[in-house]
Amino acid sequence: MGGIFLTSGLSFQDTIAQTTSKVSRSSAPSDLKITDMRYALTDVMGGTAIIRIDTNQGIYGWGEVRDGADARYALMLKSRILGMNPCNVEKIFKTIKQFGGQSRAAGGVCAVEMALWDICGKAYDVPCWQLLGGQYRDKVRLYADTPEADSPEEQRRLIKKRVEDEGYTWLKMDVSIADLVDVPGALVNAEFWKNERGQLAQWGDQRNYMSYGNTRHPFTQVQITEKGLEHLQQVVENVRNMVGYDIPISTDHYGHFDVNNHIRLGKALEKYRLAWLEDMAPWDHTEDWITLTRALETPTTTGEDIYLLENFKPLIHAKAVDIVHPDLASSGGLLETKRIGDYAEEYGMGMAMHQAGTPVSFMANVHCAAATQNFLSLEHHSVDVPWWEDLVTMTGGGEMITKGYANVPPTAPGLGIELNMDVVKEHLDPRDDTFFAPTPEWNEVRSHDRIYS
Structure with a gap:
C-alpha cells in the first residue's frame, strides 16, 4: 500500500482507481x-x-x-x-x-x-457466444415488420425506407382476417365473435376466457369466403410487388380459424413464395401441424410460445413444421434455445427466432444465434421505436444494428451491453415506477x- 501514495497529485481515492483500473473483476468466479x-x-x-x-x-x-x-x-x-x-x-x-x-x-x-x-x-x-460453444457468424440477420400505411403510395415509400435505407433483407407481414371485418361477404360466422368495438381482437381481452382471442382456432368456426381469400391475396401481392422476389416475406397473425381454412388460405398464397406461414394452429396441436405442413408447399413454423426442448420434440420428431421458431424469453433462455436449434438441425430443420422485447433479450438472442449453425433470421420488433436502441450502450463499442444485421460483440464480456439508466427511467411503464x-x-x-x- 505504501507504494500507492508515491503517485503524486492524486487523492487516495483517485490513486486507488488509477492503480486498479487494469485489475479484472473476474478474478474469483468460483467464489x-x-x-x-x-x-x-x-x-x-x-x-x-x-x-x-x-x-x-x-x-x-x-x-x-x-x-x-x-x-x-x-x-x-x-x-x-x-x-x-x-x-x-x-x-x-x-x-x-x-x-x-x-x-x-x-x-x-x-x-x-x-x-x-x-x-x-x-x-x-x-462473450456469451463463447460460453455457448463458439461463433458461427459475426453478424445476425434480422427480419422486420413491413410498415403499414393508409395508401399504397405511402406504404411503398415506407417499404423502400425499410429495405434501402435501413437495410433489412427479410420482412414479415400480417395476413389477418381482422382486415376482412369491414369487407362485406368476406367471412362466415364472424359477427358472433366481434368485441364491443366491432373487432376480431386476438389480444387485449385477458379476463374474458370465452372471447374470440382466447378461443382456440378449431373452436370458432369462422370461415373465409372466396371473396375474403381474394382480398388477402391482393394484400400479399401488393407487398410482394413492392418488395420483389429477392427478399423473403414471412407471414403471421391470420386469426383463429380451423385447419381447413388455413389450408385454403395457404394454397391461395403459395404463388407468392412466402418464407413461412407462422402459428396457423396452437403449437401443441401436433396432428394439425402435420396436416398443414403436408398439405402446403410454403414452409410452416411455430414455437414462440413453447417452453423447453422437451415440448419442441413432438413437432420435430414428426417433422410437423418446416422451421422451429422459439422465443428465447419463453423457450428457456440462451442454452436451452441453442439446444432446441441443435436438436432441430439433426432432423434437417432450420431455426428462426421470435423476439419482441428490449435490447436485453435482443442481445441474448444475438449471442444464441451467433452460436447456432442452423439459424435463419431473428425478429426485430421495435425498428420504428426511436429510443429503443438508446436503452443500452454496447460495452465493446460500435453499433448494435447495422443495415438490417445485428453485430455480434467480438470481445465484450457477457451480453455486451450496459443499461443507460436515464433513458430507461424516461421509458418506464406508467403502471409501475x-x-x-x-x-x-x-x-x-x-x-x-x-x-x-
Whole structure:
C-alpha cells in the first residue's frame, strides 16, 4: 500500500482507481454468490421488465421477463437462487425451470437464465457466444415488420425506407382476417365473435376466457369466403410487388380459424413464395401441424410460445413444421434455445427466432444465434421505436444494428451491453415506477419445491 501514495497529485481515492483500473473483476468466479434481484418495468411492448441479479463481487447481470409477462414471475425465483454461484447456470436452471410454463409464464425463468449468462461472461471475461460453444457468424440477420400505411403510395415509400435505407433483407407481414371485418361477404360466422368495438381482437381481452382471442382456432368456426381469400391475396401481392422476389416475406397473425381454412388460405398464397406461414394452429396441436405442413408447399413454423426442448420434440420428431421458431424469453433462455436449434438441425430443420422485447433479450438472442449453425433470421420488433436502441450502450463499442444485421460483440464480456439508466427511467411503464428498488419481500422460501416423492 505504501507504494500507492508515491503517485503524486492524486487523492487516495483517485490513486486507488488509477492503480486498479487494469485489475479484472473476474478474478474469483468460483467464489461468486448471488446476493440480490431487482427490476424495472419498461414501456417496451406495453410492459417489459428488465431484471438485475447482483453478486458479492460487484458483478451483476441483466435479464428480461418476456414482453407482456409479469415481473413477479422472476421475483418469486429470487429466494430459490440467493447464495448460489451464478456461474453454475445449468444447475440453477434445473432448480428453477419447474416454475416456468408455456409462453409468458416462462418469462421469469428465462430472465434469470439470461442474467446468469451475463454474469458468467463478465466473470470469465468472455462473450456469451463463447460460453455457448463458439461463433458461427459475426453478424445476425434480422427480419422486420413491413410498415403499414393508409395508401399504397405511402406504404411503398415506407417499404423502400425499410429495405434501402435501413437495410433489412427479410420482412414479415400480417395476413389477418381482422382486415376482412369491414369487407362485406368476406367471412362466415364472424359477427358472433366481434368485441364491443366491432373487432376480431386476438389480444387485449385477458379476463374474458370465452372471447374470440382466447378461443382456440378449431373452436370458432369462422370461415373465409372466396371473396375474403381474394382480398388477402391482393394484400400479399401488393407487398410482394413492392418488395420483389429477392427478399423473403414471412407471414403471421391470420386469426383463429380451423385447419381447413388455413389450408385454403395457404394454397391461395403459395404463388407468392412466402418464407413461412407462422402459428396457423396452437403449437401443441401436433396432428394439425402435420396436416398443414403436408398439405402446403410454403414452409410452416411455430414455437414462440413453447417452453423447453422437451415440448419442441413432438413437432420435430414428426417433422410437423418446416422451421422451429422459439422465443428465447419463453423457450428457456440462451442454452436451452441453442439446444432446441441443435436438436432441430439433426432432423434437417432450420431455426428462426421470435423476439419482441428490449435490447436485453435482443442481445441474448444475438449471442444464441451467433452460436447456432442452423439459424435463419431473428425478429426485430421495435425498428420504428426511436429510443429503443438508446436503452443500452454496447460495452465493446460500435453499433448494435447495422443495415438490417445485428453485430455480434467480438470481445465484450457477457451480453455486451450496459443499461443507460436515464433513458430507461424516461421509458418506464406508467403502471409501475419501481426502478431497481430493493426487493427483500422476495428473499424467503415458503414452500417445499421437490416435484417427486
